Amino acid sequence: MNNIPFLGTGIGFRPEIKSLIFLNRDKIGFIEIIAEHYMDVPDEKLRELEFLKKHFTVIPHAINLSLGSAEGLDHDYLLKLKKLVELIDPPYWSEHISYTKAHGIDAGHLSPIVYNNGLLAILKRNIQTVKELIPYPLILENITYHVELPGREYSDAAFLNTLCKETGCGLLLDITNLYINSRNMHFDAKQFIDELHLKNIVQLHFVGCEELPEQVIDTHASKTSPAIFSLMNYLLSKHRPKGILLERDEHFEKTDEIIDDLLTAKKLIAECSLN
Numbered sequence: 001m002n003n004i005p006f007l008g009t010g011i012g013f014r015p016e017i018k019s020l021i022f023l024n025r026d027k028i029g030f031i032e033i034i035a036e037h038y039m040d041v042p043d044e045k046l047r048e049l050e051f052l053k054k055h056f057t058v059i060p061h062a063i064n065l066s067l068g069s070a071e072g073l074d075h076d077y078l079l080k081l082k083k084l085v086e087l088i089d090p091p092y093w094s095e096h097i098s099y100t101k102a103h104g105i106d107a108g109h110l111s112p113i114v115y116n117n118g119l120l121a122i123l124k125r126n127i128q129t130v131k132e133l134i135p136y137p138l139i140l141e142n143i144t145y146h147v148e149l150p151g152r153e154y155s156d157a158a159f160l161n162t163l164c165k166e167t168g169c170g171l172l173l174d175i176t177n178l179y180i181n182s183r184n185m186h187f188d189a190k191q192f193i194d195e196l197h198l199k200n201i202v203q204l205h206f207v208g209c210e211e212l213p214e215q216v217i218d219t220h221a222s223k224t225s226p227a228i229f230s231l232m233n234y235l236l237s238k239h240r241p242k243g244i245l246l247e248r249d250e251h252f253e254k255t256d257e258i259i260d261d262l263l264t265a266k267k268l269i270a271e272c273s274l275n
């Protein structure tokens with residue numbers, strides 16, 4: 001992970017904001033693409049990818065590898081993912097600490113795993129399979145959850161620390177997911193950061209969420225709140241990741257919000273670089 005270059009502030013590429021991205025290149029050090037958007041696609045999408053590669057460092061972000069599946073990985077999917085990662089030739093790539101498939105059924109959603117030794121062993125076995133096939137550094141992302149699953153043996157931070165130590169993977173810390181979980185599950189997000197082995201963090205995700213009276217929802221559809229930026233700043237006062245990336249998926253017409261978020265993140269990481 002030490003050889004990964006500093007990338008600065010980035011944004012998740014979505015075709016709807018292609019123009020905005022190219023008009024604001026001075027604010028964007030790298031982009032992330034959803035891996036599945038470029039698997040089993042017409043040549044036109046692959047030409048889009050080649051075009052993006054000419055202008056930006058491109059990080060593949062996979063969603064449907066399902067590292068938490070007890071029955072193992074979908075080998076056909078894995079071969080397609082390998083082909084894509086090799087085509088992009090990135091400094092690293094990322095997936096989630098979750099499962100999306102079980103017993104041949106695709107849930108179509110990132111589902112949380114229980115933070116215990118059984119799931120740790122499953123993740124380690126699946127990640128070993130992935131590493132043997134895809135020889136690029138892999139970083140793992142924390143997701144949101146809305147119920148406390150029975151059988152937990154680790155705190156959130158302790159599980160991430162152990163997982164990184166035992167697999168050699170880095171961490172993609174989604175600051176918004178951390179904020180949402182801390183609000184919904186009533187734990188202290190700063191205490192989580194204090195417990196985390198920060199050297200493992202390669203990249204951050206951030207975006208706005210929806211704060212309802214009864215719970216906070218991960219929508220990727222609004223401006224990042226001051227509370228989330230404050231949490232990001234707390235982390236950046238202790239550790240400088242290689243990149244921080246805005247993961248916006250809806251309401252692309254609100255370009256001011258997107259640019260504002262990029263500028264705030266750029267300022268925060270620049271200040272942290274000075275420390």
Ligand SMILES: [Fe+2]
Binds near residue numbers: 177205
């Ligand atoms: Fe994320």
